[in-house]
Structure formats: C-alpha cells, structure tokens
Amino acid sequence: MRLKKSDTTWAGAYFIGLKSIRGGLELICSHCNTESADNVRVCIGCKAEVVHGASPREMKRAAALIAMLSAVAVGLFAHFFDTDYGLEVYLEAAIIGAVLGAGLAYFHHRGSTRFFRYYWRK
Structure with a gap:
C-alpha cells in the first residue's frame, strides 16, 4: 500500500509505521517508538536498519x-x-x-x- 502525503491520516499511517506530522511523513520505529524522517536508513533511537521495499x-x-x-x-x-x-x-x-x-x-x-x-x- 503506497501512501501519499495528501491522503494519509495519523491513525491509518501509524498502523504501518508512518505518522503524518506537519504535512510530511515521518517513520515510527517498531522497536523503540522513536520518530525519524522518512528518508533515513538507520533509526535514530535504537540504530535499527530501515529498509524501504525489499532488502x-x-x-x-x-x-x-x-x-x-x-x-x-x-x-x-x-x-x-x-x-x-x-x-x-x-x-x-x-x-x-x-x-x-x-x-x-x-x-x-x-x-x-x-x-x-x-x-x-x-
């Protein structure tokens, strides 16, 4: 399921690990619940590898x-x-x-x- 910035809500985006804040998408780590920018490769909080798509x-x-x-x-x-x-x-x-x-x-x-x-x- 692909999300666009215009059609995401906080509740729907949070379920798949994304959160819509101030018009932009942010990632929420499933290990430490730290918010990071959408384009990061490593979680800021726990240093987990962020994979977009297939590794x-x-x-x-x-x-x-x-x-x-x-x-x-x-x-x-x-x-x-x-x-x-x-x-x-x-x-x-x-x-x-x-x-x-x-x-x-x-x-x-x-x-x-x-x-x-x-x-x-x-």
Missing part, C-alpha cells in the same frame, strides 16, 4: 530459489518427455528464474517500510 538479501534469496526451481522444472520436463537438453537450456531457465524471483521480491515488498534490528549473541 538486497531478500531479493538475492528469492532469485536463487526461483532460479533453482526453474532449472529443476526444466530437468523434470526433459526427464518425463525423454528429451536431451544441453547445459545452455538449464542456464537460460536459471537466469529467467533469477530475474523473475528478484522481481517477485521487489513487487511483494514495494511501498513497505520495515525496521530490522540484529541481536548478537555473546
């Missing part, structure tokens, strides 16, 4: 998963229909799958703002 890690994982699944699907297709594909067909399927996976991750998380905080074990 690079999510896009890489989705691309790798869909690439592997598409190469396996081509292999199963070749096995069941007794055809012999060369390596280039598997690579093409994997590349197409990687592009589709990254695109799916991008469109799934578009318009969302999330806070990631990493806790290190001692």
